[in-house]
Amino acid sequence: MATINENYLKLKAGYLFPEIARRVNAFAQSNPNAPIIKLGIGDVSEPLPEACLTAMIKAVEEMGGRASFKGYGPEQGYTWLREKIAAQDFQARGCDIDASEIFISDGSKCDTGNILDIFGKNNTIAVTDPVYPVYVDTNVMAGHTGVSNDDGKYEGLVYIPINAENNFTAAIPTQKVDLIYLCFPNNPTGAVATKEHLQAWVDYAKANGSIIFFDAAYEAFITDPSLPHSIYEIPGAKDCAIEFRSFSKNAGFTGTRCALTVVPKSLTAKAADGSDVELWKLWNRRQSTKFNGVSYVVQRGAEAVYSEAGKAQIKALISFYLENAKIIREKLTGAGLQVYGGVNAPYVWVKTPNGLSSWDFFDKLLQTCNVVGTPGSGFGAAGEGYFRISAFNSRENLEEAMKRITEKFKV
Ligand code: MLT
Numbered sequence: 001m002a003t004i005n006e007n008y009l010k011l012k013a014g015y016l017f018p019e020i021a022r023r024v025n026a027f028a029q030s031n032p033n034a035p036i037i038k039l040g041i042g043d044v045s046e047p048l049p050e051a052c053l054t055a056m057i058k059a060v061e062e063m064g065g066r067a068s069f070k071g072y073g074p075e076q077g078y079t080w081l082r083e084k085i086a087a088q089d090f091q092a093r094g095c096d097i098d099a100s101e102i103f104i105s106d107g108s109k110c111d112t113g114n115i116l117d118i119f120g121k122n123n124t125i126a127v128t129d130p131v132y133p134v135y136v137d138t139n140v141m142a143g144h145t146g147v148s149n150d151d152g153k154y155e156g157l158v159y160i161p162i163n164a165e166n167n168f169t170a171a172i173p174t175q176k177v178d179l180i181y182l183c184f185p186n187n188p189t190g191a192v193a194t195k196e197h198l199q200a201w202v203d204y205a206k207a208n209g210s211i212i213f214f215d216a217a218y219e220a221f222i223t224d225p226s227l228p229h230s231i232y233e234i235p236g237a238k239d240c241a242i243e244f245r246s247f248s249k250n251a252g253f254t255g256t257r258c259a260l261t262v263v264p265k266s267l268t269a270k271a272a273d274g275s276d277v278e279l280w281k282l283w284n285r286r287q288s289t290k291f292n293g294v295s296y297v298v299q300r301g302a303e304a305v306y307s308e309a310g311k312a313q314i315k316a317l318i319s320f321y322l323e324n325a326k327i328i329r330e331k332l333t334g335a336g337l338q339v340y341g342g343v344n345a346p347y348v349w350v351k352t353p354n355g356l357s358s359w360d361f362f363d364k365l366l367q368t369c370n371v372v373g374t375p376g377s378g379f380g381a382a383g384e385g386y387f388r389i390s391a392f393n394s395r396e397n398l399e400e401a402m403k404r405i406t407e408k409f410k411v
Contacts (some may be wrong), residue, residue, distance in 0.1 A: 190341015
């Protein structure tokens with residue numbers, strides 16, 4: 001008789017975003033004329049940059065010619081893309097990252113889950129609270145946790161609260177943890193990490209033999225020049241951090257799929273016999289076995305992000321979404337709501353008005369304004385009483401949504 005992975009039974013309900021989609025679809029079915037505006041999942045609305053599009057069209061044509069056709073590419077990604085990333089995203093910022101340490105993939109979401117393949121079962125794992133739910137759920141699936149309590153917190157995970165009281169700064173744990181997930185600019189709160197803050201984390205990780213999983217999917221939204229874009233800008237990080245990046249939010253590749261993971265060759269973790277094992281070798285082995293690389297066409301599209309035209313177009317896209325975030329902040333603040341984030345990030349983190357719970361506010365907003373956001377409690381217990389509004393939508397939709405919200409929720 002076949003049996004299941006029992007860990008899946010520990011998971012709470014559905015994954016957050018499909019659960020929201022389910023509720024929105026149910027509402028839309030009973031209210032077919034409701035003009036719903038979605039500011040929930042951080043999915044981009046603007047079309048691909050012209051430079052990426054042109055590169056991909058050319059690549060598709062190459063695939064149609066016998067001489068230029070490409071079959072399987074390298075599992076790690078094409079060298080011409082990895083070299084551009086190494087030079088422009090890392091070396092240009094003083095980070096000593098080599099192209100061979102960059103692995104191209106189809107998404108940071110997948111990689112932040114897949115990375116657990118190369119780590120042991122008995123690591124103590126720390127996450128912030130609130131947190132991008134993928135980090136928690138993939139650890140539950142892998143059997144790294146116990147069951148969840150009434151607050152939705154899983155036994156065995158160390159939760160580090162980030163909230164208004166601590167200025168959304170993830171405090172260094174007083175206990176020893178082995179794997180730490182950090183995401184800055186932060187999803188969902190839109191908070192940022194300074195160099196000093198990340199240095200404290202790197203120092204902690206090095207002192208404790210821990211590995212930091214640094215999710216930099218939103219780094220392109222950093223406008224403050226004092227803030228680090230990569231954890232490798234911090235001395236010592238190459239010995240204790242893996243970084244995840246994505247083309248989803250800067251170049252609008254949510255539907256195109258391309259991302260990258262940096263595993264420095266200097267990074268090691270312990271084997272059972274106490275020896276140090278290079279994580280690069282394990283990840284390379286994992287990717288070569290379980291992954292056949294991102295399509296040639298998509299990698300050519302990603303390469304165009306680094307062209308002069310691509311860089312200018314991406315700058316314009318980011319500015320557009322950041323202006324949306326500014327409008328959200330200004331309108332909601334004007335209506336008396338307390339807001340955070342949205343300055344170096346595409347997410348605005350809103351305190352729910354009148355003491356409403358996150359899901360109650362979600363329902364009210366959907367029913368009275370036909371606007372969809374994301375309930376803060378969906379990101380963890382400490383997100384209760386907050387609500388995330390995404391800046392990813394057209395200006396017209398965004399302004400209309402703000403008009404509806406501010407009319408109904410003046411406090
Ligand atoms: C989000 O809304 O948090 C993101 O879109 C999720 C993701 O990038 O997978």
